[in-house]
Amino acid sequence: MEELETTDYFERRAKLNHPEVADEWVIRVLANPYHTETQPDGRIRYYGYISEVDKWIRVILEDGKLFNRFMDGKALRRWGRP
Secondary structure: OOOOOOHHHHHHHHHHHHOOOHHHHHHHHHOOEEEEEEOHHHHHHHHEEOOOOOOOEEEEEOOOOEEEEOOOOHHHHOOOOO
């Protein structure tokens, strides 16, 4: 990802665990999230719906850096499809 810094965790684990999430989707969700939450540890969760794959994704930032991103089935059950 050119436009967004990443954490060591993202580079070592998350990127490999969730290769199905396109970088373009991450940028799109961060630019226009459907919902945001702050975790107790200070990380921020951004949720967005990706119509091309009919799924919600969750993007997590830590100190402004990409920490994780993945498809979120719980969000799909909670919010349905837009």
